[in-house]
Amino acid sequence: MDVFITALPTILKAMAMGAVPILLASLGELFSERAGLVNIGLEGIMAVGAFVGFAVAKMSGNLWVGLLGAIVAGIAVNMVYAVCTVTLRADQVVTGMAVNILAPAIALFGYNLFVGNNPANATGSQMASVAIPGLADIPVVGGALFNQTPVAYAAFILVPLVWWFFRSFRAGLSFRSVGENPHAAETLGIDVMRVKFVACVVCGALAAAGGAFLTICYTPIYTDGIVAGRGFIALATLIFGRWNAFGVLGASLLFGFFDGTSVALQAQFQAAPVMFFKMIPYIFTIVALIFFGSRNAGPKASGKPYLREQR
Numbered sequence: 001m002d003v004f005i006t007a008l009p010t011i012l013k014a015m016a017m018g019a020v021p022i023l024l025a026s027l028g029e030l031f032s033e034r035a036g037l038v039n040i041g042l043e044g045i046m047a048v049g050a051f052v053g054f055a056v057a058k059m060s061g062n063l064w065v066g067l068l069g070a071i072v073a074g075i076a077v078n079m080v081y082a083v084c085t086v087t088l089r090a091d092q093v094v095t096g097m098a099v100n101i102l103a104p105a106i107a108l109f110g111y112n113l114f115v116g117n118n119p120a121n122a123t124g125s126q127m128a129s130v131a132i133p134g135l136a137d138i139p140v141v142g143g144a145l146f147n148q149t150p151v152a153y154a155a156f157i158l159v160p161l162v163w164w165f166f167r168s169f170r171a172g173l174s175f176r177s178v179g180e181n182p183h184a185a186e187t188l189g190i191d192v193m194r195v196k197f198v199a200c201v202v203c204g205a206l207a208a209a210g211g212a213f214l215t216i217c218y219t220p221i222y223t224d225g226i227v228a229g230r231g232f233i234a235l236a237t238l239i240f241g242r243w244n245a246f247g248v249l250g251a252s253l254l255f256g257f258f259d260g261t262s263v264a265l266q267a268q269f270q271a272a273p274v275m276f277f278k279m280i281p282y283i284f285t286i287v288a289l290i291f292f293g294s295r296n297a298g299p300k301a302s303g304k305p306y307l308r309e310q311r
Contacts, residue, residue: 008140009140009141009143009144010144010260011144011257011260011261012140012141012144012145012260013143013144013145013260014256014259014260015144015253015256015257015259015260016144016145016148016152016253016256017148017152017217017218017256018255018256018259018260018281019249019252019253019255019256020151020152020155020156020210020213020217020252020256021046021210021211021213021214021218021227021230022210022230022233022234022237022252022255022256023155023156023158023159023210023237023248023249023252024155024158024206024207024209024210024213025042025045025046025206025207025210025211025230025231025234026234026235026237026238026241026248026251026252027155027158027159027162027206027245027248028042028202028203028204028205028206028207028210028234029042029203029207029234029235029238030162030238030243030245030248031162031175031199031202031203031206032199032200032202032203033179033238033243033298033299033302034166034175034176034178034179034199034243034299035175035178035179035195035196035198035199036178036179036182036196036299036301036302036303036304036306037085037086037092037196037199037200037203037302037303038092038093038096038302038303039078039081039092039096039200039203040092040093040096040097040100040231040232040235041077041078041081041095041096041097041098041099041100041103041231042203042207042231042232042234042235043100043103043104043227043229043230043231043232044077044099044100044101044102044103044104044231045074045077045078045099045103045203045204045207045208045211045231046074046207046208046210046211046214046227046230046231047103047104047107047211047226047227047231048070048073048074048077048103048104048106048107048208048211049070049071049073049074049207049208049209049210049211049212050070050107050211050212050214050215050222050226050227051107051108051110051111051211051215051222052066052069052070052072052073052074052107052110052208052212053066053067053069053070053208053211053212053213053215053216054066054111054124054212054215054216054221054222055069055110055111055114055222056068056069056070057069057124057125057215057216058114058121058124058125061125063125063127063216066124066212066216067151067209067212067216070208070209070211070212071204071205071208071209071212073208074204074205074206074207074208074209074211075201075204075205075208076204077099077103077204077208078099078200078201078203078204078207079200079201079204080099081095081096081099081200081204082196082197082200082201085305086193086196086197086200086306087193089305089306089307090305091305092303092305093303100231104224104225104227108224111222111224122221123220123221124215124216124220124221124222125216125220126216126217126219126220127149127150127151127216127217128149129147129148129149130147130148130149130150130153131143131146131147132146132147149213149217151209151213151216151217152213152217155213156249158245159245159246159248159249160245160246162245163244163245163246166245174190174195175195175199176299177190178190178192178195178196178301179299179300179301179302180299180300180301181300181301182301182306186308192306192308193306193308196306207231207234210230210234211227214226214227214230229282233255233281233282233285236251236285236288236289237251237252237255237285238251239289239298240254240285240288240289243298243299251288254284254288255281255284255285258280258281258284259280259281261280262277262278262279262280262281265277265280
């Protein structure tokens with residue numbers, strides 16, 4: 001117990017940092033699924049966002065420009081998914097898997113070209129944390145939760161905004177109606193195709209921002225596999241959070257907590273295999289899906305192709 005209390009600030013810091021990329025990708029997927037699109041290509045989008053954010057920030061010398069570049073790249077990648085699934089009505093799962101195969105390969109190829117024979121390009125800059133006056137001085141939790149990067153703060157602020165959007169705004173209600181019954185939504189004058197494309201734009205932007213967080217806030221380097229399954233974890237987080245922004249936040253923090261706990265355990269039991277501790281967050285995800293995955297099926301039209309009726 002004493003060991004856990006001593007390590008608690010480290011665990012909480014790792015929890016908050018580990019939750020951000022999951023949270024951003026999950027919120028993006030929330031928009032997608034509310035519009036009836038199951039996008040399992042989050043892993044690929046995050047990989048592209050991680051590389052482009054790293055490379056653009058390195059070339060421009062500005063981390064915010066790097067984040068913007070990642071968002072643009074993520075939208076571009078997800079437009080491929082949008083054209084295939086919305087316009088051509090291809091299978092959403094198959095298209096998402098294709099994105100997961102193609103996008104990380106493109107990111108790795110771009111990284112190899114970017115670094116080349118210049119090792120100096122292999123390391124970039126890392127965004128500094130900003131302490132919130134007063135709150136950062138709270139014992140134990142202050143320095144861990146209220147001394148984060150601006151991107152992390154923005155991710156957490158997005159949660160109530162997204163919740164409010166889907167609950168109170170006409171555009172948010174249009175998303176929800178498209179995800180439940182697109183044909184009925186169209187009879188009410190809602191442009192279903194436009195809503196789906198907008199959802200793909202938002203999903204691509206937020207998932208890529210989550211990937212960029214890994215290379216401009218979490219660590220100043222890009223490596224192959226840096227996303228490490230977080231795109232798939234984001235899908236599970238959305239199910240565990242029951243397609244609700246605040247539920248997604250709680251699930252993301254839980255994943256981050258177990259991720260931080262695994263880091264603390266690695267430091268405490270250095271003789272044990274590292275991969276044993278790295279399994280902990282993913283085991284938690286599987287258990288969460290077993291117990292919570294079937295209790296709510298999500299939007300009824302999610303994953304189904306939409307064919308606009310001829311008028």
